[in-house]
Amino acid sequence: MNRMNFIKPAIPETTLRRLLYYMRCLRTYKKDGVKTVLSDNIAKKCGVKSSVVRKDLSYFGEFGVRGKGYDVDELCHKLDTMLNSLGPINTIVIGAGKLGTAIINHSKENFKTNIIAAFDKNRDKTGKNINGVPVYSLDKLEDIIKENNIKIAVIAIPPCEVQPVVDRLVSAGIKSILSLALLPINVPEGVEVSFFDVLSEVEYLFLKLNFKES
Amino acid sequence: MNRMNFIKPAIPETTLRRLLYYMRCLRTYKKDGVKTVLSDNIAKKCGVKSSVVRKDLSYFGEFGVRGKGYDVDELCHKLDTMLNSLGPINTIVIGAGKLGTAIINHSKENFKTNIIAAFDKNRDKTGKNINGVPVYSLDKLEDIIKENNIKIAVIAIPPCEVQPVVDRLVSAGIKSILSLALLPINVPEGVEVSFFDVLSEVEYLFLKLNFKES
DNA sequence: TATACTATGTGATTGTGAGAACAAGCACAT
């Protein structure tokens, strides 16, 4: 049963993406001791229109006071509670190289995501910790996934190595894979794959620049 | 003058993104010696519908033969020519740490993007090469940008360091910034900023999973 | 308490992209 059914209609995917951004922005306000914010403050910081912020928040409830704005602590708390009610955001990273290490370190600053473990096939890397995250050999893959009920995995290994690992991830119960290798992946129905690539983004920005310039 | 004006109407941003993916996919076909492909072959590999592939390609011209499909070499060549006509895709990376290094190495495999230089404020890192890419101190920033007419920069330094660097990038003529630090950035009108973050994506996938499960 | 003011929340409208269905055109066999 979907524990988020109390959220009435289907929530746009774009709204979900922005929501995470708002929350990070709110945490900053909170840290800076700001008491109240207007939808327009959040909007400016996140580069969207204030009406978008209000509409997005309205999918989850009424948090503001008309004529006044939003209480930062309260809004933060309510959104966090909602997120926490979905359970912990646990994940694993495959590949403890430069990229994998950078991601693990990154997760220690200001994120909700817990990286439970990393995996590497190189014996020099296994058995150690990276910033508190244990690095295991691939033997342990299935056990760790099942013990921790992991549903999401991040892949940061060379492209040619990807498919066999994906197959193991899927049969161990992973439902969503984020691949940093830009290689098409075969997965059965019901498993979601997304790709993530800095250089693709650069190339996209390049195309965009070339369309806009006068 | 926009050198891509021959592309008639405004091309959807989603189409531009997918186009890059198609091209990478086609390069693989070419390398594997495949002669012709159908829109459906490309579609399956890229995880979209065949009608989307055809529509996307149709923004740029007619490349296929009805009843037969697309000639891989020809399609590759025509798309590459189009891309090349826009000039080289040059960029720089700020921060030669784990992440910056991973990106530089990554750029050597199968991408159109040339990373012209990296910059770091740590004297231990400057003056060396990473996989053929020189690492300079920040002193050289403006010179390199202007000499090479760089328009796009990738930022891979700690969040607290970002804003001053951004200011320098902007006044040196950078038009598009890809930040890997999730901190709101102030830039003048006309400069585009995008953010890119693996862990945000994980959190988004988490939300999506929680909305879909039965 | 009344009045003006301010910012939220939401219903209505517009715009845009995805998908399906169909028309068009080429290759090949007969």
Next chain:
DNA sequence: ATGTGCTTGTTCTCACAATCACATAGTATA
């Protein structure tokens, strides 16, 4: 030469997301 089969290119429809406009409900002030 002509017909058949196949896949492209394109049109049309639908769904969804962004935007707008305004009613709503609080605050502040006199």
